[in-house]
Amino acid sequence: MNILIVEDEVNLADEVAKYLSDFKYKCHVVNLYNDALQSLNYEEFAITLIDLKLPDGHGIDLIHYIKKKKITSGIIVLSAIDELDMRIKALDAGADDFLTKPFHLSELNARVKSLIRRNFHKGDNVIDYNEIKVDTTKLQVSVLDQVINLTSKEYELLLYFISNAGKVITKEAIGYTVWNNHSDMDVSNEIIYTHVKNLRKKLVAAGSKDYIQSVYGVGYKFDK
Amino acid sequence: MKLVYKNILINAIISLMILFVGEYSLFYFLKQNMEKEVTEHLQIERHFMMRHLKHGVNIDYFNYNIGDRLSIEPIQTLQYKEPIMKDVEVKEEWEEEHFTSKEIVFDVEQNNKFYRVSISKTIDEDEGLAGSMSAIIFISGLCMFTILVLINVFVYHKLFSPVYKLIKDIKGFSTQQFQKIIPPTTSTQEFKTLGEEVSKMSEKMIADYASIKEFMENMTHEIQTPLAVINSKIERSFQAKDLSEEQAILLSDASKAVTKLFNINKGLTLLCRLDNKQYNTPVEISVKELIQQRLIYFSDFSENKKLTITETYANDLKLFMDASLSEILIDNLIKNAIQHNIQNGHISISIKNNQLTVANTGEEPKVPTTNYFDRFYSQKPYQSLGLGLSIIKKIVDYYAYSISYNYENEHHQVTIDFSEKSK
Numbered sequence: 001m002n003i004l005i006v007e008d009e010v011n012l013a014d015e016v017a018k019y020l021s022d023f024k025y026k027c028h029v030v031n032l033y034n035d036a037l038q039s040l041n042y043e044e045f046a047i048t049l050i051d052l053k054l055p056d057g058h059g060i061d062l063i064h065y066i067k068k069k070k071i072t073s074g075i076i077v078l079s080a081i082d083e084l085d086m087r088i089k090a091l092d093a094g095a096d097d098f099l100t101k102p103f104h105l106s107e108l109n110a111r112v113k114s115l116i117r118r119n120f121h122k123g124d125n126v127i128d129y130n131e132i133k134v135d136t137t138k139l140q141v142s143v144l145d146q147v148i149n150l151t152s153k154e155y156e157l158l159l160y161f162i163s164n165a166g167k168v169i170t171k172e173a174i175g176y177t178v179w180n181n182h183s184d185m186d187v188s189n190e191i192i193y194t195h196v197k198n199l200r201k202k203l204v205a206a207g208s209k210d211y212i213q214s215v216y217g218v219g220y221k222f223d224k
Numbered sequence: 225m226k227l228v229y230k231n232i233l234i235n236a237i238i239s240l241m242i243l244f245v246g247e248y249s250l251f252y253f254l255k256q257n258m259e260k261e262v263t264e265h266l267q268i269e270r271h272f273m274m275r276h277l278k279h280g281v282n283i284d285y286f287n288y289n290i291g292d293r294l295s296i297e298p299i300q301t302l303q304y305k306e307p308i309m310k311d312v313e314v315k316e317e318w319e320e321e322h323f324t325s326k327e328i329v330f331d332v333e334q335n336n337k338f339y340r341v342s343i344s345k346t347i348d349e350d351e352g353l354a355g356s357m358s359a360i361i362f363i364s365g366l367c368m369f370t371i372l373v374l375i376n377v378f379v380y381h382k383l384f385s386p387v388y389k390l391i392k393d394i395k396g397f398s399t400q401q402f403q404k405i406i407p408p409t410t411s412t413q414e415f416k417t418l419g420e421e422v423s424k425m426s427e428k429m430i431a432d433y434a435s436i437k438e439f440m441e442n443m444t445h446e447i448q449t450p451l452a453v454i455n456s457k458i459e460r461s462f463q464a465k466d467l468s469e470e471q472a473i474l475l476s477d478a479s480k481a482v483t484k485l486f487n488i489n490k491g492l493t494l495l496c497r498l499d500n501k502q503y504n505t506p507v508e509i510s511v512k513e514l515i516q517q518r519l520i521y522f523s524d525f526s527e528n529k530k531l532t533i534t535e536t537y538a539n540d541l542k543l544f545m546d547a548s549l550s551e552i553l554i555d556n557l558i559k560n561a562i563q564h565n566i567q568n569g570h571i572s573i574s575i576k577n578n579q580l581t582v583a584n585t586g587e588e589p590k591v592p593t594t595n596y597f598d599r600f601y602s603q604k605p606y607q608s609l610g611l612g613l614s615i616i617k618k619i620v621d622y623y624a625y626s627i628s629y630n631y632e633n634e635h636h637q638v639t640i641d642f643s644e645k646s647k
Contacts, residue, residue: 009449009453083497102455102482102486103452104455105455153524167463168463170459172479172480176486216469216473216476218475218479
């Protein structure tokens with residue numbers, strides 16, 4: 001699947017491209033508004049990631065262009081401007097999601113996947129990960145076809161882990177993404193630990209393999 | 225005390241002092257002079273009498289012709305050859321009061337008979353004159369003084385009106401309104417200079433404030449992309465196959481620091497935006513409902529510390545506030561109460577009338593709590609940001625509510641008064 005990354009900060013665009021490439025996405029990076037227009041005309045992209053402030057144009061205009069030309073591509077805005085107005089403007093123009101800089105690559109990846117699920121697997125919103133099945137419509141998780149009861153945070157955690165399977169995810173990223181920016185509270189590490197422990201217990205008890213590994217105490221990895 | 229009244233007071237004290245001293249000395253000298261005159265007069269009367277006696281005028285002749293009162297008594301021997309002067313109190317039958325009189329007493333001889341003559345003259349009538357003179361002077365002095373005060377008040381108000389206008393302008397001056405102080409029109413050189421200097425100063429303050437604001441905005445904005453770059457680099461470094469434990473811990477520390485920067489930047493951006501008054505879409509908020517919602521949201525954190533939370537709502541509180549600001553306000557209050565709490569501690573939240581009080585157990589404050597709401601102030605600077613409280617304060621200020629903090633019964637207590645009257 002193709003992803004177009006429109007971001008003038010080369011360093012950031014490259015990092016995003018490299019992280020997403022590990023999940024079998026073909027990433028194409030452009031740094032200018034006009035280059036983005038060209039790319040969109042030549043190729044089809046499942047997702048377009050758009051930075052709002054570009055040296056030769058504004059991201060919102062790019063969204064308008066995509067919508068006007070009826071280009072089928074999911075749009076995620078990456079913006080340094082964290083304002084409600086801008087968010088509304090972008091979503092009104094037709095963006096599907098809005099992510100404020102600075103962000104975690106793992107969170108961006110999770111949002112990309114979620115959007116692809118919404119846009120390309122209509123009617124089939126079930127993620128299969130070996131014996132684990134996550135139904136994102138019913139918000140239901142089953143192991144070996146047996147439904148297990150997860151709290152909302154455990155569900156979010158599992159989805160986040162599966163989306164970033166094989167990657168090390170730091171506790172900071174988990175706190176920032178799952179606990180919504182309240183990771184500045186000094187208890188967040190313990191809370192993450194408790195929730196991951198409970199999720200792990202529930203999965204294993206239902207017969208799943210123990211996928212969640214602790215990485216040197218600094219983060220976790222969901223892996224085979 | 226106003227300058228004009230201070231000036232009047234000083235003037236009053238000094239002029240009244242001069243008036244009294246002058247009045248007293250005038251009265252004193254007049255009295256002295258009059259006494260002297262009466263004494264001289266009595267001496268003259270004596271000489272007159274002596275001369276007439278020498279020429280053989282019968283002593284009885286004088287009975288009604290000399291002094292105010294005269295007494296001639298026969299005596300045995302001559303005692304007062306030289307006259308003596310004395311003060312006597314006289315009371316006339318038909319008068320109520322006593323009169324002070326001067327009396328000259330001397331003995332005389334006529335036809336080998338001795339007589340004691342005492343002539344007296346009242347000085348009170350003359351004192352009355354001195355009294356009325358002083359009174360006239362006193363009254364005119366007082367009139368002059370009153371007029372002086374009135375002129376002072378009038379002239380000062382007129383003269384100082386540019387200064388009063390300037391003071392009013394300075395009081396109402398705010399760098400955030402970007403309006404410099406206009407110097408008042410006046411022909412007084414000093415006030416003209418003062419006005420111009422204050423105006424220049426206000427202009428400079430506005431320019432400084434604008435540049436600081438611009439700097440803050442740019443900084444918080446421009447720092448976001450580099451932070452995203454750093455964070456992505458850290459995240460990707462974590463994915464290296466041959467990552468050692470030491471490297472992982474180094475990266476984790478860097479990741480923690482970057483996350484802290486994320487949060488600081490978010491807080492500062494919010495404060496900047498509050499400074500810019502960029503929140504102006506008020507909606508009706510039920511504080512009670514909002515608190516209940518947010519408590520559920522933070523239950524992970526409160527349960528982790530095994531906190532008991534009691535909620536007492538005497539009534540609900542409806543506010544017209546920006547939705548996101550009201551959430552940030554309540555979030556920060558709850559977060560603060562959880563963050564600075566102890567294991568198995570307690571949080572009590574109550575609404576009564578227009579007041580919301582959030583109290584929590586926690587360590588006793590070791591430092592004075594006057595700067596409790598200052599930006600970045602925190603008892604444990606490396607564990608929490610301390611930005612939360614200044615955000616609370618800023619939002620409270622933004623809507624002109626009032627906030628207070630105290631430490632009571634081992635509880636930290638933050639009370640916000642939402643009443644209109646504090647506006």
